Amino acid sequence: MNILEAPQGKFTLNRYPIRPKDQLRAWDAADEFILVHLHEQALLNESSRPLILNDAFGALSVSLALYKPCTISDSFISHQGIIENAKTNEINEGNITLQNNFQPLQGTYDLVIIKIPKNLAMLEDELYRIRDYCDEKTVILAAAMSKHIHSSTLKLFERILGTTTTSLARKKARLVHCKFDSALKPGKSPYPTKYKIDITDETFSNHANVFSREKLDLGSRFMLEFIPQSTKYSQILDLACGNGVLGITAAHLNPMAKVSFVDESYMAVESAKINVKQLVEDASRCDFKVTDCLQGIDNNSLDLIINNPPFHQNHVVGDFIAWQMFKEAKDKLKTGGEIIIVGNRHLGYHIKLKKLFGRCEMIASNKKFVILKAVK
Ligand SMILES: C[S@@+](CC[C@H](N)C(=O)[O-])C[C@H]1O[C@@H](n2cnc3c(N)ncnc32)[C@H](O)[C@@H]1O
Missing domain, CATH: 3.40.50.150 (Vaccinia Virus protein VP39)
Structure with a gap:
């Protein structure tokens, strides 16, 4: 029930805080889709610098810990869940740099993985923020369950980062591919x-x-x-x-x-x-x-x-x-x-x-x- 089987390995993942009778999994089909796609397209190697946004309980960060990702989440509970799940899988927590949205980012990331949040304002703010840390070579891969991807979601990617397409659905999840366009001038995040x-x-x-x-x-x-x-x-x-x-x-x-x-x-x-x-x-x-x-x-x-x-x-x-x-x-x-x-x-x-x-x-x-x- 709580074992994620991905091309990167098998991982025991719990939701946090742990509730004894919890029937829900700590990941969804969109996490699985991302992991399969990264593997099939060989998008990661030893010199990769991945940036992960909105990972709920470590499905992405723990599975990709080998590549030393920087993981951003606004949720303290997610931070705790990711640390605990890394420990459960005997992964050095130090491999995952956990940050909130106010901590500075550095350099350019060659792979940005976004779990699309429910809140579109949050997505908008995040897209503005990561823009400064992408270039034309950055692979931007986002995903969510299909029912949470709307035309307004895709318009945000188009407006702030660049040309955006979606994949066919797999287990009711969809990938969003975005091609970074350095010529876009989207301005600044309107938040707060x-x-x-x-x-x-x-x-x-x-x-x-x-x-x-x-x-x-x-x-x-x-x-x-x-x-x-x-x-x-x-x-x-x-x-x-x-x-x-x-x-x-x-x-x-x-x-x-x-x-x-x-x-x-x-x-x-x-x-x-x-x-x-x-x-x-x-x-x-x-x-x-x-x-x-x-x-x-x-x-x-x-x-x-x-x-x-x-x-x-x-x-x-x-x-x-x-x-x-x-x-x-x-x-x-x-x-x-x-x-x-x-x-x-x-x-x-x-x-x-x-x-x-x-x-x-x-x-x-x-x-x-x-x-x-x-x-x-
Ligand atoms: C219904 S809102 C109330 C916010 C504010 N007090 C108000 O009245 O506008 C609930 C708040 O609970 C926070 N929250 C959710 N889970 C929490 C948790 N486990 N520990 C602390 N805060 C949590 C949410 O981030 C959200 O800000």
């Missing part, structure tokens, strides 16, 4: 972009891969009305902070409190940093962490956690991350500490909170959302 929130009259900056990049999420909007204010909160945490909208309001309402912002997306945390700097008067009381849920936060250290939990990991929808967040939240809260969350009514988060905390209070609700509070 900004929008103003009417209720607070504040302008938020948003990197390309940030949740609700174009406008305030309806759940967050509802939650803003119920962020509590009290001198009893000395340490507040915005869990899964996105652009930081909830934590920034908490910081305004609780001017003596320290406020931490955590998210597993590097772009989310960078956006929150920009917004705190712009919008919070005493920004030095805020800190930031890229992590999986609450990993690395001290137990019994928090008075208040505010949270608009995610309901999917890439293409996989579910409440497993929310569940992990609530469980870890209980460990991190001080006795008497509170967690306040917003969620779609139908998700049944109150059942989970009640199970963990013994009680769960509904603070507010509207047609779509509920705001729930649990106390440790």
Whole structure:
């Protein structure tokens, strides 16, 4: 089930974090298609410099570790998954240079492999970014499941990098081939972009891969009305902070409190940093962490956690991350500490909170959302 058989070898690959009954594989047919194509066309050799974008759990980076790839991902969980899967396969992790989208690239890559992300803004930002590290000899190979490749996807490649064609489908996946055109002048990435929130009259900056990049999420909007204010909160945490909208309001309402912002997306945390700097008067009381849920936060250290939990990991929808967040939240809260969350009514988060905390209070609700509070 978790063995990827590719022309490059057999690799044991797990999704991260590992969930005992997880039936899903850590790779898809698009990863397999890329690996077969690279082999059939002999696109890699000892002197290759491959650059890999958006590898989820190492299907590409681990299989191609021999060629010392540089792998870029916005996801902390993907970084962890790739490292763990390299270890499982006794591959020297040092062979894979893992970076986020803010770390500098160097030189020219002769092979760029892109797992096309769900979010087209993210793809656009990435194509702009890699343009400076390609030349006419660079082979640019992208792939995704066919249902995720649209004409708008291909237009981005055409506009930013050069002439683009697609392959026939294989196991419902497709390759995208792009010929780098140095004569194109596509300009610069438009990200981060900004929008103003009417209720607070504040302008938020948003990197390309940030949740609700174009406008305030309806759940967050509802939650803003119920962020509590009290001198009893000395340490507040915005869990899964996105652009930081909830934590920034908490910081305004609780001017003596320290406020931490955590998210597993590097772009989310960078956006929150920009917004705190712009919008919070005493920004030095805020800190930031890229992590999986609450990993690395001290137990019994928090008075208040505010949270608009995610309901999917890439293409996989579910409440497993929310569940992990609530469980870890209980460990991190001080006795008497509170967690306040917003969620779609139908998700049944109150059942989970009640199970963990013994009680769960509904603070507010509207047609779509509920705001729930649990106390440790
Ligand atoms: C529904 S959004 C909320 C964002 C922001 N708080 C808001 O209200 O606009 C959920 C956030 O959870 C983050 N996320 C997903 N999985 C996570 C994980 N395992 N650990 C930390 N953050 C995660 C996503 O990157 C996303 O920013």
